[in-house]
Amino acid sequence: xxxxxxxxxxxxxxxxxxxxxxxxxxxxxxxxxxxxxxxxxxxxxxxxxxxxxxxxxxxxxxxxxxxxxxxxxxxxxxxxxxxxxxxxxxxxxxxxxxxxxxxxxxxxxxxxxxxxxxxxxxxxxxxxxxxxxxxxxxxxxxxxxxxxxxxxxxxxxxxxxxxxxxxxxxxxxxxxxxxxxxxxxxxxxxxxxxxxxxxxxxxxxxxxxxxxxxxxxxxxxxxxxxxxxxxxxxxxxxxxxxxxxxxxxxxxxxxxxxxxxxxxxxxxxxxxxxxxxxxxxxxxxxxxxxxxxxxxx
Numbered sequence: 126x127x128x129x130x131x132x133x134x135x136x137x138x139x140x141x142x143x144x145x146x147x148x149x150x151x152x153x154x155x156x157x158x159x160x161x162x163x164x165x166x167x168x169x170x171x172x173x174x175x176x177x178x179x180x181x182x183x184x185x186x187x188x189x190x191x192x193x194x195x196x197x198x199x200x201x202x203x204x205x206x207x208x209x210x211x212x213x214x215x216x217x218x219x220x221x222x223x224x225x226x227x228x229x230x231x232x233x234x235x236x237x238x239x240x241x242x243x244x245x246x247x248x249x250x251x252x253x254x255x256x257x258x259x260x261x262x263x264x265x266x267x268x269x270x271x272x273x274x275x276x277x278x279x280x281x282x283x284x285x286x287x288x289x290x291x292x293x294x295x296x297x298x299x300x301x302x303x304x305x306x307x308x309x310x311x312x313x314x315x316x317x318x319x320x321x322x323x324x325x326x327x328x329x330x331x332x333x334x335x336x337x338x339x340x341x342x343x344x345x346x347x348x349x350x351x352x353x354x355x356x357x358x359x360x361x362x363x364x365x366x367x368x369x370x371x372x373x374x375x376x377x378x379x380x381x382x383x384x385x386x387x388x389x390x391x392x393x394x395x396x397x398x399x400x401x402x403x404x405x406x407x408x409x410x411x412x413x414x415x416x417x418x419x420x421x422x
Contacts, residue, residue: 140167145185153179153201159186161208166190178221182207194218205229205250216241226250228274235263246270252299253277261288269294276301276337284312286346287319290334291326300338308374309340314348317355324360327367336371343373 140147145159147167154177156163164187168174174195184206193199199219203226210231216222220242227236232254239262246267256278264270265288273289276299289298302309315323347353356364 152176153181155181156185160184161187161206164188166192166196168192168195171195180204188212189214197221200224200245202226210255216243219243220245222246224248228252228254231255233257235259238263239266243267244269247294248272250274251278255279257281259283261285264288264292267292271295272297274299278302280309280340282310282312283341286311287315287323290315290323296333296335298334298336300336300341302338302340307340308342308345311341311345314346317348317352320347320356320364321360324356324363327363332367334367334370336368336373338372339374341373342375343368 140163143159143162145163146157148155148157149169154169156166159182161184163185166180166182166186175198177196178198179201180196180199181201181203183203186204186207186209189209189212190204193215197218198221200221201224202219202222203224205226205228207230209227211233214227214232214236216225216236216238217240222243223245225243225246225248228250229252232251234256235251235258244266247269249267249270249272252274253276256275257280259275259278259280259282261283262285264273270292271294273292273295280302283300289295348355353361
């Protein structure tokens with residue numbers, strides 16, 4: 126989403142003794158050329174602050190703005206490029222937010238969204254920060270979230286991935302990382318009951334979900350092969366069809382199963398060869414014979 130400020134009037138000296146330029150309209154303002162100079166957002170007057178619904182302030186702030194709550198009717202907030210390293214992020218007063226961009230802000234952890242009512246939020250960008258750990262539970266209250274960008278963080282682990290999949294409105298999730306690890310470990314895969322619950326939730330809906338990841342293999346979110354038979358075949362078809370628009374990474378080595386488990390794989394994935402839209406999910410494995418010889422499957 127690209128934010129523009131139209132029909133604006135320029136106030137060249139809105140903040141004295143700074144290089145900042147301001148563009149102000151009845152419902153929005155933008156700050157430009159500040160070069161991370163400001164410690165806080167300006168407040169023009171109380172009446173005007175309550176009419177502002179959009180703030181566009183890229184590369185502006187040197188710390189989290191204490192005056193942010195003066196703009197309690199904000200719907201669109203772009204603070205990308207600011208410096209919020211090791212700072213507390215307080216969004217508790219911005220309950221009307223629809224769009225939030227905190228990319229490139231040196232964040233080292235996810236803001237505590239569990240204590241904030243962001244039920245209207247549709248777009249969230251936390252990309253290109255210093256976050257090493259994502260927990261899906263931090264996002265579980267965002268029932269209207271449609272686009273979530275978490276890419277280009279030095280991620281080391283993901284927890285509660287099922288919460289991302291459970292978000293009812295989520296359509297796009299970017300998990301491409303610039304991590305030194307080729308594979309990002311899940312704290313644990315989804316359980317059988319969680320997959321069955323998701324299949325029931327997605328059944329007979331228009332759910333669309335696109336996941337982009339270069340460090341998470343499809344195998345890491347499913348239970349072990351000796352448990353796959355516990356997921357009903359109709360449920361598995363629903364799951365794989367929902368994931369068919371997604372792209373997962375390929376394991377650097379073929380995962381192994383024992384040949385007595387091969388029937389489970391064949392049962393689950395046999396229909397995929399006839400479904401062109403599922404081709405992106407097909408990944409190779411090997412079957413380990415009792416004598417230790419591995420065969421590709």
